Structure formats: structure tokens, C-alpha cells
Amino acid sequence: MDFDQLETFLAVARLSSFSRAAEQRFRTQPAISAQIRAMEEEVGAKLLDRSGGRVSVTAAGKHFLKYVEEALEARKNVLSALKEMDEVPRGEVVVAANEATCLHVLPEVFAQYKKQYPRVGVNIRRSEHAKILDAVNFNAVDFGVVSLPVSDKRLSVVPIHREELVIMTPPGHPLSKRKSALIADAAQYPLLLPKLGRTRDSLESVFEERHLEVNVSMELDSVELMKRFVAANLGIGFIAKSNIVEDVKAGVLCEIAIADAHIRRELALVYRKDKVLSRAAQAFIDIAVKLKSPAFERAK
Numbered sequence: 001m002d003f004d005q006l007e008t009f010l011a012v013a014r015l016s017s018f019s020r021a022a023e024q025r026f027r028t029q030p031a032i033s034a035q036i037r038a039m040e041e042e043v044g045a046k047l048l049d050r051s052g053g054r055v056s057v058t059a060a061g062k063h064f065l066k067y068v069e070e071a072l073e074a075r076k077n078v079l080s081a082l083k084e085m086d087e088v089p090r091g092e093v094v095v096a097a098n099e100a101t102c103l104h105v106l107p108e109v110f111a112q113y114k115k116q117y118p119r120v121g122v123n124i125r126r127s128e129h130a131k132i133l134d135a136v137n138f139n140a141v142d143f144g145v146v147s148l149p150v151s152d153k154r155l156s157v158v159p160i161h162r163e164e165l166v167i168m169t170p171p172g173h174p175l176s177k178r179k180s181a182l183i184a185d186a187a188q189y190p191l192l193l194p195k196l197g198r199t200r201d202s203l204e205s206v207f208e209e210r211h212l213e214v215n216v217s218m219e220l221d222s223v224e225l226m227k228r229f230v231a232a233n234l235g236i237g238f239i240a241k242s243n244i245v246e247d248v249k250a251g252v253l254c255e256i257a258i259a260d261a262h263i264r265r266e267l268a269l270v271y272r273k274d275k276v277l278s279r280a281a282q283a284f285i286d287i288a289v290k291l292k293s294p295a296f297e298r299a300k
Contacts, residue, residue, distance in 0.1 A: 001042050003075060006068045008035045011138055012048060013065050016055045023131070024140055076139070080276045091280050092121040096132040097145040098197075100223040101267060104243045105161050106145065113287050120280045128221075129197060136270055142281050147198035148266040154273060160288045161267040165199065167256040168227070168244055169236045180259040183210060190217035190235035192226050202263050203238055227253060240265045 011021040012032065022029040040047050047061035057065060093113075097106060102124060110122055125141060132144035133152060150157050167186050169176045175185060183206055191214055194200040207214055217235040220226045223243055230237050231252050238258075247253040269288050271277075277285075 001039060003072065005035050005039050006072055008032055009039060009047065010065070010068055010072065011140075012036060012055060013057050013061065014138060015134075018050075018055060024134060024138060072139075077276055080278050091278060092123055093143070093280050093284050094123040094125065094141040095143045095145065095284075096125045096127050096135050096141040098128055098132070099126055100240065100243055101145050102126055103224070104240070104245075105267060109160075109284075109288050109291055112291060113284055116287070117280065117283055120283075133270070136272060139272070139275075142271060142275075143284065144270045145267055146270060148268050150268060150270055152270075155270045156273050158269040158285060158289060159266060160269050160292055161265075163241050163265055165202075165238045165258065165263040165265060166241050166244075167236060167258060168230050168239050168247075169254045169256065170231055170233045171251060171254055173233075173236065173254065175236065175256055176254040178256055180257040182260045183207070183258060184212060184260075186236060186238070186258075187212045187214045190215050192218045192220060192229055192235040192237040194223075194226070195219040195221045199238070199240075199263075199265060206261055206263060238263065 008021065008025055008027075011024050012018055015021050015024065018029050018032050018036075022032045025032065036048060043060075043064065045060040045064075046058050047064055049056045049058050095106070106124070110124075113120070114122065125135070127135065129146050132141075132146050133150070133155070135141045136144040137152070137154060145160070148157070148159065167175065167181055173189075175181050175189075187207065193203060193216055218229060220229065223239065226237050226239070227244065227247060229235065231247070241255065244253050244255055248255050269285060271281075275281075
């Protein structure tokens with residue numbers, strides 16, 4: 001039995017699902033099932049009950065789970081202590097964030113980090129909000145970068161980025177020559193909106209407050225796809241200002257300020273409160289905070 005198997009058992013036990021554990025562990029479901037079977041054969045007891053359409057931990061499994069958690073925590077602390085013996089940060093930092101954050105917010109942080117600490121590996125995993133929080137809580141990643149607010153009391157939350165949403169249109173659109181426009185102005189046209197997430201929730205709240213009936217032409221789960229479809233004149237959308245800087249410079253998209261609302265995207269670095277931070281991890285936090293977006297300074 002090895003630590004990889006223990007981590008797999010912990011994921012299945014906490015998620016009550018082989019398929020979700022497989023996704024969390026970046027494995028196939030058959031591989032997860034094989035690991036669990038091997039563990040049960042080794043310990044000579046059934047650890048998980050797969051009957052009834054869901055996965056539950058057996059009495060033996062609950063007893064075993066306590067030792068698994070203690071063993072994994074002890075391993076993490078030993079490895080962290082050994083890394084701390086070196087004055088120069090090294091090892092690896094694993095960060096989870098969504099597509100837009102990976103492409104438009106984090107590159108500057110990672111560039112500065114690698115410049116100062118070239119011996120530290122950086123592993124980036126793209127995911128969505130709920131799965132990022134799960135990955136942080138299950139120690140599958142060191143940090144997550146997610147939209148605020150974050151209500152999970154198990155997590156430390158460090159704000160690192162704030163910016164306004166703008167309206168994006170293709171060149172030649174009736175709104176494209178304007179410096180600003182009302183929410184109601186944008187609502188007159190077919191809209192491309194995020195399928196899920198905090199930005200979609202914020203927009204829905206604004207539409208409801210203004211009693212606007214909007215024509216949602218498409219719902220998309222990719223910011224880059226939304227940008228391409230707006231550029232193809234399939235509708236207009238709302239997007240964080242930093243996400244279209246290069247597109248506006250290239251003349252592919254136009255940016256119009258929202259005149260009657262401040263719809264903000266706020267991002268934070270999150271990690272477990274009980275996590276023992278390595279030098280490499282603490283250095284990452286320091287750089288992310290140092291490079292906070294100017295909007296934070298203006299808001300003080």
C-alpha cells in the first residue's frame with residue numbers, strides 16, 4: 001500500500017463517488033476502482049459500500065479513514081519540513097484557476113515568480129469554481145484562484161485582483177463607437193453570456209433589478225469562445241476588461257464602458273487554513289499580493 005492509494009481512498013470517501021474522485025485525481029474511473037480493490041484485498045476488509053446507487057464508507061472504512069488522514073498529514077508535514085531546510089525556495093507549486101484567469105491574470109504573477117525562483121516548478125490546472133475549491137480542500141493543489149465571495153470557512157482568502165466588466169462588441173456594431181452605454185442599451189441586442197459562474201450571477205442580478213428582458217442568444221462555458229463568437233458578429237457580451245486588451249488593440253473587438261452599473265470581477269487566492277506553507281508557497285502568495293491590480297489601490 002502506498003501514499004497514492006491512500007490519497008485515492010480519501011478522495012472517494014470524501015466525495016462519495018468514484019467518478020468524482022477520478023476527476024479530482026486526474027485518473028480514469030477503472031483505475032480508481034482498481035486501487036480501492038487492491039487496498040481492500042490488502043487490509044482484508046470492505047472499506048467502501050457501492051450498493052444502493054451511491055458510495056458510502058463502511059464501519060471498517062471509517063476506522064481506516066482516520067489513520068489515512070493522519071498518515072497523509074504526517075507525510076505532508078515531513079516533506080514540508082525537509083524543504084524548509086533549504087534557504088532557497090524549491091519544489092513545486094500547484095495552482096488551479098479557470099481559463100480566463102490562467103490566460104489574462106496569472107501570467108504576470110507566474111513570470112515574476114519564475115524570475116525570482118527559477119528552481120521552483122509551477123503546475124497550472126484549469127478548472128471551474130466549485131472544482132477548484134474541492135481541489136484545494138482535498139490538497140490536490142496548493143492554491144486556487146477563484147471569484148469572490150468565498151464562504152468556505154476552511155479556507156484562507158487573499159484578494160489579489162479586481163476589475164470592472166465592460167461591454168464587448170464586434171467592430172461596426174451600433175454600440176462600438178460609443179465610449180459608454182447603459183445596461184438597457186446592451187440588452188436590446190442578442191447577448192452571449194457565460195453558462196455558469198459568478199459573472200453570470202452578477203449579470204442576472206443587474207437585469208432583474210432593472211426589470212430587463214434580455215435575449216440570450218448563446219450560453220458559453222469559455223471566455224475565449226465567447227470572444228470569438230462576438231468577433232464573428234453573433235451577439236455582444238460582457239467581459240472583464242483585462243480579457244480583451246489585446247483584441248481591442250488588434251481591432252478584433254471593441255470595448256464600451258458600462259455607464260450605469262459597476263459590475264466587478266474580484267479574484268482571490270485561496271488555500272487551506274491548516275495547510276503548512278512551504279517557502280515556495282509563501283513566496284507565491286507574496287508575489288501575487290505585491291502584483292495586486294490597481295483597482296484595489298483605488299478602492300482604499
